[in-house]
Amino acid sequence: MNEFIKLLDKNIxxxxxEIINDTMxxxxxxxxxxxxxxxxxxxxxxxxxxxLKSFQDLPIQDKKVIIILNNRKMFCNNPNCNHKTFAEKFxxxxxxxKKTKRLENEIISLSLNLSSITASKYLKRSIANVGKSTICNLLKKKDIMINKEDITKVCIxxxxxxxxxxxxxxxVDIDTHQVIDMIFSRELNDVVEWLKTYQNLKIVSRxxxxxYKNAISLAHLKAIQISDRFHLLKNLTTYCKExxxxxxxxKIVIEKNTFDKFNKNKFCADKNKEMTKNExxxxxxxxxxxxxxxxxxxxSLKMNIRTLNKIINLKQNDINYYGKNKLTLKQQQRFKNKQELINTVREMKNNYSSVSKIARELNLDRRTITKYLDSTTTGINGNLGSKRKSNLDPYLLFIDHMVDLGATSTQILEKIKNKGYAGSASNLRHYISKRKNLLSDNCKNKSYDKTQHILVDRKLLIKLIFNPIEKIKELTxxxxxxxxxxxxxxxxxxxIVSNFKALLKNKCSNELEAWITTTSKLNIEQLNSFINGIKRDIDSVKNSITYDYNNGLAEGSVNKLKVIKRIMYGRCSFELLRSKVLNIDSMKFN
Incomplete structure (x- = not known):
């Protein structure tokens, strides 16, 4: 035990x-x-x-340790000293x-990846009695020394x-991939003063x-600014998608009579999609x-293997019900029962029974028996498939017009209420939703023929912005x-998108001006907005094409920061968050 104690200090x-409960x-x-x-x-x-001075130390054999030091207070013999007495220090x-430095380090390393509440509960079990506020205070005091003179390439x-x-x-340092610093602001003046403290910055990715562009220019005029390629490409594709x-x-209607055999196979696949589950x-x-x-x-059927195995394992009686909803099954059963009753009435009439006798035996009205004896009567309900009258009917043309103009259901509801509509908002929303799920106006046109045309989803055409056609199976x-x-x-x-991607990939910064000129000639509002953004920051955009640096390190670090922030359960002052982020990164790289 004496040797163990001397690991703390040779002078003790x-x-x-003494062991009492879980504490030594x-x-x-x-x-x-x-x-x-x-x-x-x-x-x-x-x-x-x-x-006596007591303090906590690292545990021994799962026992918490409290060390009691019989400390001395000494006289100072120097008459010129400001203190007549002083306590012996270690x-x-x-x-x-109230804790040894090695225990404090252990608490900090454990608490970096946990919330202070969770860390406190864990530590109290077998290491030391530590409150959540104490953990927060220790983390705030644990600061990382940054050698700002060595920092030359960063992303922010x-x-x-x-x-x-x-x-x-x-x-984030581009060379070491380590988070260097954080500030609680993104305002111009604050960022300028912050960047000035890093005097040797040469490259800044953003x-x-x-x-940030103006702040870097004001703090380091000669520094090379690099715009992030991912954000450039993302903005371009977003504008194009819009x-x-x-x-x-x-849905887009395209003629299919000139397609090749490959496409004919595709049409067969589309027909398979139109089949019901039961079929x-x-x-x-x-x-x-x-x-x-x-x-x-x-x-052939575009079916999942698990679905096929499920169908194969179905019993013979269950296969007829597979893929049918309860309403359909109920309608079919109703039709079957009614058809059997009609057949019974007709058999009894063939056996020379009178209408009155049949009505009495089957407990039906004579008029019903007469109707069933009519050869045109079947078990199918005459109203099946017909649309019930709705209080929306007088306003349907107006609603369709408003939907085409892009009005919301709330705006439409207000308009038709002024016209006298007294129904519910859910009824209107249901109609608009159902209408939007139908085919577009082009598809409903009489000129549209399934044998002569094919429908192409808009989302497939938008996919082509992001992926080559080889990766889009539904598009040929x-x-x-x-x-x-x-x-x-x-x-x-x-x-335009393909040329911009090639321009970035091949590092052809000298072709950027020509690309801007070509794109401007299209005079598309969304693309004009993108071009204006490039022109406003043309130097950094050209640098992003020339250099390999990007802002991915900063983006990834922000994601990790968000995880740390969520773990902290709201006990997240900026000082504590900064300390955690910097210390976690410091532990990784040291």
Whole structure:
């Protein structure tokens, strides 16, 4: 035990210990003959008094440890010293500390990846009695020393402490990938003063923020600013997607009579999609009986292998009900029962029974019996499939017109209420939702024929902005060429995005001006906004094409920061958050 105690300091000796419940109490004493005054440096041997000082240390054998030091108070012999007495000090604990420094380090390392509440609960089990506020205070005091003179290449980005209210800025070293610093602001003046403290900055990567652009220019005029390529490409594709959503309906009608065999197979697949679940299940069973493999059936019917196995395992009685909803089954059963009753009436009439006798035996009205005897009567309800009258009917034309103009259901409801509508808002919303799910106006046109045309989803055409056609299985070159013929602007949009991607990939910064000129000639509002943003920050955009640096490190660090912030359960002052982020990164790289 004495050897263990001397690991703290060679100038202390073990006296005794006692275990009470889950805690070990260790008594120690100093063995120094001389003590140096911390205020003047004078050596003193004269003892003023003694007192007991207790503090916590790392656990031993799952027992919490409290060390009780029989400490001395000494007289200072120097008449010029400001203090007549002083307490003996040791390096393993601060002057007023209640925990050894090695215990504090253990608490900090454990608490970095946990909330203070969770860390406090864990520590109290077998390490030390520590409150959540103590943990927060220890983390705030633990600061990282930054050698600002060595920092030359950084990327910066903003992050939200409280969305739309409070923001900060984070800085990451491009060479070491380590978070260097954070400030509780993204305002111009604050960022300028912050950047000036890093005197040797040569390269700064950032997003398209004009505030950061101006701040870097004011703090380091000669520093190379690099705009992030990801943000450039994201902004371009977002603007293009917004434009395509305006010019395309949700479904686009394309002629299919000139398509190749590959497309004909695709049409067969589309027909499979139009089949009901029950029809697909019956067809799958017929193909199994005909000797087709499961793989061939799944490819032909565009069916998942698990769905096919489920169909195969169905009993013969259950297959007729597969894929049918309760309402359909109820209607079919009702039709069957009614048809059986009609057949019974007709059999009784054939056996020379009178209408009155049949009515009495079956407990039906004679008029009903007469109707059932009519050869045109069937078990199908005459109202089946017919639409019930709705209080929306007088306003349907007006509602359709408003929906086409882009009005919301709330705006439409207000208008039709002024016209006299007394129904519910949910009734209107249901109608608008149902209408939007139908085919577009082009598809409902009489000129649209399934045998002569094919419907192309707008989302497939938008996918082409992000992916090559080889990765879009539902879209073929033949279909795409037809779309290009019908919508020439669409091809120009795709070419513009492709050229910009090639420009970034091949590092052709000298071609940027020509690309801007070509894109401007289209005179598309969304693309004009993107071009204005590039022109406003043209130098950094050209640098992003020339250099390999990007802002991915800062973006990734912001994501990690958000995780840390959420773990802290709202006990998230900026000082505490900064300390946690910097210390976690420091531990990774040291």
């Amino acid at each position: 000796e073990f006296v005794s210990y 109490y260790i008594n120690i004493v100093s063995n120094r003959n001389e003590v140096i005054c911390p205020f003047c440096g004078e050596i003193s041997k004269k003892i003023h008094s003694r007192y 390096n393993f604990i601060s002057s007023k500390g 980005d903003d992050f939200a402490l409280k969305k739309r209210q409070a923001y900060g800025t984070i800085m 997003d398209g923020s004009i505030t 434009y395509l959503n305006k010019i395309f309906k949700s 697909r299940a019956l067809k799958a069973l017929n193909m199994i009986n005909s000797g087709f493999t499961k793989t061939a059936i799944c490819q 070159p033949s279909i795409l060429n037809k779309v290009y013929e019908k919508f020439p602007d669409y091809k120009k949009i795709i070419d």
